[in-house]
Structure formats: C-alpha cells, structure tokens
Amino acid sequence: MFAYIIRRIFAAAALLLVVSAVTFAIFFLLPRFAGETADQLAAQYIGKNPSPEAIAAVKKNLGFEQPLYTQYWHFLKGLVSGAEYKFGPEPATCHVPCFGYSFKNHLEVWPEMTSRIPVTISLAIGAAVLWLVSGITTGVISALKPRSVFDRLSMGVALAGVSLPVFFTGALLLTVFSYEWPILDNLHYVDFTEDPLMWARNLILPWISLAFLYSALYARLTRAGMLETMSEDYIRTARAKGLVERKVVVKHGLRSALTPIVTIFGMDLGLLLGGALITEQVFSLNGVGQFAVQAINDNDLPKVLGVTLLAAFFIVVCNLVVDLLYALVDPRVRLS
Amino acid sequence: MTDLQKTPADSAPAPLGDPFLSVRDLRIHFDTDDGLVRSVDGVSFDLHKGRTLGIVGESGSGKSVTSLGIMGLHRSKRARISGEILLDGEDLIAAGPDRVRQLRGRELAMIFQDPLTAMHPYYTVGAQIIEAYRVHHPKATKKEARARAVEMLDRVGIPQPDRRLDDYPHQFSGGMRQRAMIAMALVNDPSLLIADEPTTALDVTVQAQILDLIRDLQEEFGSAVIIITHDLGVVAELADDILVMYGGKCVERGPAASLFDAPEHPYTWGLLGSMPRLDRELQERLVPVKGTPPSLINVPSGCAFHPRCPYAALTGGRSTSEVPVLTEAAPGHHAACHLAADERHRIFTEEIAPRL
Numbered sequence: 023m024f025a026y027i028i029r030r031i032f033a034a035a036a037l038l039l040v041v042s043a044v045t046f047a048i049f050f051l052l053p054r055f056a057g058e059t060a061d062q063l064a065a066q067y068i069g070k071n072p073s074p075e076a077i078a079a080v081k082k083n084l085g086f087e088q089p090l091y092t093q094y095w096h097f098l099k100g101l102v103s104g105a106e107y108k109f110g111p112e113p114a115t116c117h118v119p120c121f122g123y124s125f126k127n128h129l130e131v132w133p134e135m136t137s138r139i140p141v142t143i144s145l146a147i148g149a150a151v152l153w154l155v156s157g158i159t160t161g162v163i164s165a166l167k168p169r170s171v172f173d174r175l176s177m178g179v180a181l182a183g184v185s186l187p188v189f190f191t192g193a194l195l196l197t198v199f200s201y202e203w204p205i206l207d208n209l210h211y212v213d214f215t216e217d218p219l220m221w222a223r224n225l226i227l228p229w230i231s232l233a234f235l236y237s238a239l240y241a242r243l244t245r246a247g248m249l250e251t252m253s254e255d256y257i258r259t260a261r262a263k264g265l266v267e268r269k270v271v272v273k274h275g276l277r278s279a280l281t282p283i284v285t286i287f288g289m290d291l292g293l294l295l296g297g298a299l300i301t302e303q304v305f306s307l308n309g310v311g312q313f314a315v316q317a318i319n320d321n322d323l324p325k326v327l328g329v330t331l332l333a334a335f336f337i338v339v340c341n342l343v344v345d346l347l348y349a350l351v352d353p354r355v356r357l358s
Numbered sequence: 359m360t361d362l363q364k365t366p367a368d369s370a371p372a373p374l375g376d377p378f379l380s381v382r383d384l385r386i387h388f389d390t391d392d393g394l395v396r397s398v399d400g401v402s403f404d405l406h407k408g409r410t411l412g413i414v415g416e417s418g419s420g421k422s423v424t425s426l427g428i429m430g431l432h433r434s435k436r437a438r439i440s441g442e443i444l445l446d447g448e449d450l451i452a453a454g455p456d457r458v459r460q461l462r463g464r465e466l467a468m469i470f471q472d473p474l475t476a477m478h479p480y481y482t483v484g485a486q487i488i489e490a491y492r493v494h495h496p497k498a499t500k501k502e503a504r505a506r507a508v509e510m511l512d513r514v515g516i517p518q519p520d521r522r523l524d525d526y527p528h529q530f531s532g533g534m535r536q537r538a539m540i541a542m543a544l545v546n547d548p549s550l551l552i553a554d555e556p557t558t559a560l561d562v563t564v565q566a567q568i569l570d571l572i573r574d575l576q577e578e579f580g581s582a583v584i585i586i587t588h589d590l591g592v593v594a595e596l597a598d599d600i601l602v603m604y605g606g607k608c609v610e611r612g613p614a615a616s617l618f619d620a621p622e623h624p625y626t627w628g629l630l631g632s633m634p635r636l637d638r639e640l641q642e643r644l645v646p647v648k649g650t651p652p653s654l655i656n657v658p659s660g661c662a663f664h665p666r667c668p669y670a671a672l673t674g675g676r677s678t679s680e681v682p683v684l685t686e687a688a689p690g691h692h693a694a695c696h697l698a699a700d701e702r703h704r705i706f707t708e709e710i711a712p713r714l
Contacts, residue, residue: 255475261431262470263490263542264463274478352480353526 023356026349034342041334046094049327060086066321067125080125083107097122121331122324131328135313141211142309145301146294148225149232154287157237161244162276168249176241183238192231192304199227211307228305232298236290240283247279254278281351288344295340296333377404378582379428379550382442386420386427389436393655397423399606400441403599407549410576410583412593412614414629415603416651421586424603425552428584429468430458445550464494467548471555473535477527483538484523487511491545510541514571533564537571544575551576552584557592569595590633594618602626605652605662608684612691622693622702624667627710635714645713661696669697669705 053063064080065072080086085093096105100120107114107123116123122131160180164173199206206227212220251257252275260274261267297311306312310329317325349355386398398420405411413421426432428443430450443450445465450458470476477486487507492498498506504523511519514537527535536556543551553572557565573596576583585596593600593614600617602610602625610623621627628647649666652658664670664677673696676682682694687702695702 255470255472256478258431259470259476259539259542260478261433261459262429262462262468264459264461264493265489266459277480278478353482354479354528 023349026356027346030342030345034338038335038338041338042098042331043094045327045330045334046097047090049323050093051090066323069126076125079108121328124322124324126320126322131324135310135325135328135332138308138310138313140213141307142295142297142302142311144211144214144221144225145228145232145298145307145309146291148222148229149236149294149298150287150291152229152233153235153237153240156233157240158244158280158283160237160241162248162271162279164241164245165248165252165279166271173245177245180238180241183234184242186235188231188235188298188300189304191234192228192301195227195231196304209305228301228307231304232294232301240287243283243286244279247282248275251275251278277351281348284347284351285344288340288347289337292337292340293333295336297329376447378407378446379405379584380442380444381424381428382444384424384427384441384443385439386423386432387438388434389438390655395654396606396657397654398427399657401601401603401606401608403601403608403611405550405582405584405599407582408576408580409598410573410585410596412597412600413584413586413603414588414590414593414600416588416647418651418654419603420606420654421588421603422554423606425468425554425584425586428550428552429462429466430455431462460494463490463548464546465548466550466552467543467546469536469539469543469551469553469556472559473532473539474527474559476539477535479527482524482526483511483530484508484525487523487538487542487545490542494546506545507541510545511538513575514538514541514544515567516541532560533567536560536564536568540568540571540575544579547579548581550582550584552586554586555588556585558587558589565592566595572596590629602629605657606654607662607694608692609663609695610691610693611684612688612693616688616691620688620691620703621706622687622691623663623695624669624697625663626693627706628666630714631710661694672697672701 050063060081061077064077064084064086067080067084068076085096099105100116100122102118104118105116105120105123107116107125114123114128116130117132119132120130121135123129124131124134160176164170164176167173200209201207206223209224209227212224214221252271257270257274260270265274295310297309297314299311299315301307302309302311303315310332313325314329314333316322317329381401381403384398384401385396388395388397401420401424403411413424415421423432427439428450432439439451441451445461450461477483481489484504484507487510488500488503491503491506495503507523508519511523516522516534516537522530522534527538530538536559540556551572556572557568560568569592572583572585583596585593587593597614600610600612600614601608602617602623604625610617610621610626612622617626618630621630625647628645631645632647634644647666648668652662652665658665658678660676660678660680661667661670661682667677670677676696680696682696684692684694687693687699693702697705
C-alpha cells in the first residue's frame with residue numbers, strides 16, 4: 023500500500039511537469055509558428071500602444087531571444103527561487119513561487135491568483151457537499167423503488183437539472199430570492215473566518231444552482247450503479263445470511279455502487295477548483311474563474327498561463343486523491 | 359397433481375419420523391410482461407435431518423427457483439408463491455418476511471454456484487464469515503466471532519486459517535473460495551443446507567474435493583442437505599433421494615439407488631443417456647435429449663415433455679391432452695408418465711438399459 027502511494031505521488035508530479043511544459047509551449051511556441059515575431063509577442067505583454075523601450079524590456083526579461091527550453095528552464099527556476107524583472111525605473115521582484123509577472127498592471131500573478139482561491143474553494147466544497155448528499159440519497163431511494171412515483175418524479179427533475187445550465191438556474195434564483203422577494207439580497211463574499219453565518223448565507227444561492235446541475239447527474243449515476251449492484255450475487259449472499267435489508271443496502275450495495283462515483287467526483291471537484299467560471303460570473307464572485315475570465319479578456323498572458331497551471335494542479339491532485347481513495351475502497355486495486 | 363397432497367413419506371422407507379422439511383404443492387409464478395411464468399408448478403417433497411435430496415433438471419426446469427423460494431429470497435413483487443414450506447412444522451410461506459430472515463443463515467443456509475461473484479469483493483473472507491455469525495449471535499464479541507470463523511475455515515480445510523481470514527476473496531483460488539462459502543454457510547450450524555450447483559464453476563479436480571467436504575460436514579453436523587444440479591454424477595455421489603424436475607414440475611422422485619437402476623420416466627432415461635460414465639463400457643457417443651427445454655409461459659399441453667418424448671405416440675393421445683400425475687411405480691419411487699408401467703419397464707430393459 024505504501025509503495026502504491028509513493029508510486030502514485032511520483033506519477034502525479036511527473037504529470038504536472040508535463041502539463042506545465044505543454045502549457046508553456048502552447049503559450050510561447052505556438053505564436054511563433056503562427057508567424058509572430060518576438061516583438062509582436064512581447065507587445066502582447068504590455069498594454070495598448072507599447073513603446074519600443076517597453077517591448078525591448080519585456081523581450082529581455084522573458085528571454086524571447088533565447089531558445090524555448092531556456093525560457094522554460096527560467097520559468098521552472100522562478101517557481102522555486104523567484105525572479106527579478108528589470109522593467110521601468112524600478113526592478114520588480116517576483117517572489118517564490120513565481121508563476122509569472124503581469125507587466126500590464128505590474129502585479130505578480132501568484133499572490134493575486136491565490137487571493138481568489140478561498141472564494142472558489144468555498145463555492146466548490148459547499149456545492150459538493152450539497153450535491154453529494156442530495157444526489158446520492160435520491161439515487162439510492164430511486165433504485166430501491168424503481169418505477170415508483172418517487173423514482174419517476176426525481177428522475178424527471180434530474181433530467182431537467184442536467185439540461186438546465188447554471189446561467190439559467192442561477193439567474194432564476196437571483197431573480198426570485200434577491201429581487202422579487204429579497205430574502206437573500208446584497209450577496210457578496212464574506213470570508214468564513216470572518217463570519218461563518220454570512221459566508222453561508224451569501225453562498226447558498228450559488229451552491230444551490232451549482233449543486234442542482236451536479237446532483238441531477240449524481241442521482242442518475244447512483245441510481246444506475248445501485249440497480250446494478252443490487253442484482254449482484256453477493257447481495258443475494260448477504261440476504262441469505264439473514265442480514266436486515268438496511269444493512270444489505272448500505273454495507274453491501276452502496277459501498278460497491280459508490281466506487282465509480284468517487285472517481286467522477288474527483289474529476290468534477292478538480293475542475294470546479296480550477297474555477298467555476300459561469301457560476302462565479304453569474305453571482306459576481308471574485309474567484310479563480312473570474313480571474314481567468316478577466317485574464318483572457320485583458321489578453322494578460324502570464325495570468326492565463328498561471329491560472330491554467332493552477333487548474334491543472336487541482337485536477338491532478340484531486341485525481342491523485344481519488345486514486346488513493348480507490349485503493350482504500352477496493353482491495354483489488356492495491357495489488358495490481 | 360392431487361396425488362401430491364398425500365404424504366409420500368407413508369410409503370417411502372421413512373427413516374426418522376416427521377420430516378424436517380416438507381414442501382407441499384409449491385408453486386412459484388412470476389408475472390411478466392410476456393405472461394405468467396410458471397417456474398415451479400406444484401412440487402412436493404420431504405426431507406429428513408441427516409438426509410440428502412438431489413434436485414436434478416435442465417436449466418430453466420425450476421430447480422434454483424425452488425431453492426430460492428425455500429430461502430425466502432424471491433423479493434420481486436411479481437413473484438407469486440403458494441403452497442406450503444414446512445420447516446420443522448413452521449410454514450415459511452405464511453410466516454412474515456422478518457421471521458424468514460431470522461431463520462435465514464441460522465436454520466437455512468445456502469451455498470451458491472459461483473463463489474467469486476457470491477462473495478463481496480471489498481470485504482475480507484473473514485469479515486464476511488464473522489458478519490454471518492454475528493447476525494445470529496449479536497452477543498458474541500468480535501474475538502469470539504473471529505475465533506469461530508478461524509475454526510470454520512480450518513474445518514473446511516483451508517490451511518493457515520488465522521492468516522487467510524484476512525485475505526480478500528480474489529486472493530483465494532476457486533476451490534478455496536467455495537470452501538470459504540461453505541464455512542460461511544455452516545458457521546451457525548444450520549439444520550438445512552441448500553447447495554445450488556456447488557461444483558459447476560469449479561475445476562473437475564476440485565469438484566470431488568468439495569463434494570467430499572459437503573458429505574463429511576453433513577455427517578458431522580447431521581443437517582439436511584438439498585443439492586441442486588444438472589449433473590447426475592454429483593447426485594450419484596451424494597444424494598439419498600433424487601427429484602427430477604422438468605418444466606417446473608416433478609416428473610420422477612425416488613431413492614437414488616432405485617432411480618439409477620430402474621428409472622421410470624423417459625426424461626430421466628434421456629438424462630442418464632446423456633451422462634458420461636466410467637463404470638460402463640465405452641459408448642460410441644452420448645445421446646442428448648432431443649429438442650429444447652419448454653417455455654414456462656406456454657407450457658406444452660398435457661405432459662410438458664411430450665414434444666421431446668420418443669414414446670409419446672404410445673400413450674394414445676393422452677400425453678398431449680392430460681397432465682400426468684405422480685404415481686407410485688415402486689416403493690417410494692414415483693413417476694409422472696402416461697405410459698403403462700409394464701410398457702415402461704419393457705422399453706427400459708429392451709431399449710434403454712443396453713445403451714446406458
């Protein structure tokens with residue numbers, strides 16, 4: 023088991039390195055293939071109508087004249103030891119870990135990006151708890167009473183949930199609860215450590231609209247998984263032992279049915295932590311997703327690069343956790 | 359089927375007074391979209407403690423449905439069960455599901471066909487045996503339950519039982535898994551053990567070991583055993599009595615020796631003819647029973663076997679119009695066939711016996 027964990031961690035680290043290299047290549051190599059000169063490339067890193075001096079400075083600082091692998095090496099070095107940029111009158115320091123420096127508004131990418139993470143984590147975790155509880159419960163009950171009124175009703179709602187995008191449900195919730203009957207108006211992010219109650223109050227609508235989409239998906243997945251496991255031979259064995267039905271369902275049925283859900287949950291959570299773009303946009307939450315949207319709108323490449331790597335990091339880490347959980351849940355994984 | 363209402367035990371060489379398990383006119387039908395499936399249609403038999411009954415038949419003849427019915431494991435709302443299943447005098451069909459659940463695992467235990475799928479892949483073998491013990495011994499401590507599980511694994515011949523207890527089913531070989539299943543079934547000393555095709559999924563070399571084990575354990579625990587199989591070789595090894603099922607009905611029932619030496623029903627002849635035997639001269643080839651098993655929705659009129667029976671023409675049309683009843687052909691030996699007894703015996707001695 024220990025060897026398995028070490029192996030998976032190394033694999034995850036290697037994967038992150040590959041992701042960073044590919045992302046880096048896309049940002050710095052692709053424009054060259056498209057015929058952009060180093061000057062044009064550097065110009066993108068500054069605002070409109072850049073001066074030739076500024077272009078030269080960016081070119082020098084980012085090493086556009088050097089081969090790509092040297093640039094990548096400098097990038098990696100910046101991650102572990104920081105970097106210095108001589109731009110304008112004063113040298114700009116980019117602290118460890120240096121994910122890049124936005125020459126457009128003279129800000130380091132990392133601190134600006136990380137300041138957004140609590141918002142995104144709050145949004146993702148809260149919604150995840152909500153959709154796991156509601157989705158799995160609905161799925162199990164539906165599977166135990168297939169074709170019942172509850173089953174048909176909940177699966178109908180689930181179908182609607184999968185089909186309705188967040189920008190619809192979110193806007194609907196806002197209209198109803200913030201404008202029509204202003205029970206939850208003046209929504210803005212309050213940090214959990216400041217006021218947990220306000221934190222939850224202001225996030226409940228985004229949680230619900232995000233969770234609605236996912237819980238619909240999870241209810242359907244759980245229902246299908248449960249229907250399948252409950253017809254397995256080992257469920258019959260569990261009943262033949264004389265176990266009460268509740269134990270048969272939870273201990274023997276649900277345990278198996280949940281394993282594939284764990285996998286999908288890891289991916290979904292990883293994706294959300296990289297920024298729930300639409301939800302953050304609809305509810306004006308200043309999370310990683312908003313950061314990414316702004317960066318793309320401003321064509322601020324260091325920020326885009328940084329947020330891409332952050333999202334990749336979350337996905338890789340979540341998948342690592344899923345793999346480890348999987349080994350914990352399914353003993354057959356440990357040996358192979 | 360009225361004949362079945364009478365207790366056959368009064369004519370059989372009854373060993374021990376009242377039977378432990380007495381099944382009376384058991385019918386298990388399933389309501390499906392295609393129609394009513396008569397999986398079991400009026401089956402009766404008795405079983406005493408310490409005795410083994412073999413239920414033989416093709417796939418779809420109703421053997422497994424019968425056994426699951428005795429265990430009370432037909433949960434579908436579409437299952438319609440009638441008749442009587444008397445376990446030590448208590449009717450399991452009339453008893454509530456919770457009462458049957460309490461008996462399940464304690465008085466009634468079952469071994470299934472495929473020991474890999476019948477064990478939960480996520481729990482250790484030990485945990486599953488301990489669970490089976492603790493359901494019916496809620497006061498037992500974990501330590502006691504574990505000691506009991508080790509004892510059972512040891513009893514079914516698993517080496518180093520205290521270590522193997524913590525292994526998962528996939529770390530066991532097929533034969534070992536079936537041994538563990540047997541240990542799990544016997545952990546509460548059940549009075550009735552149902553083995554549903556216990557050796558079908560196993561290597562031939564392991565089959566004999568498992569059958570030996572079942573026989574030894576039965577002698578030790580004195581329980582009643584039902585062996586369900588399509589393999590006459592298996593019942594020849596183990597069973598005291600044999601019940602042959604066809605199309606959800608019992609077509610022949612009798613003591614094993616009598617059934618093997620003087621089978622009465624043409625279907626049983628067919629089964630015997632299709633079984634490879636080492637104790638006879640080498641045949642040219644095995645003779646299969648022609649045709650396919652009957653549909654349980656549109657059961658053939660009259661005798662369900664008549665479309666496949668080579669002697670159906672000799673009954674003067676009764677086989678297509680009249681359902682044959684079980685009648686006693688020899689002491690304790692019943693068969694449901696329209697052929698006259700003399701005619702049957704003549705056909706068997708002249709045509710069938712030389713081929714077997």
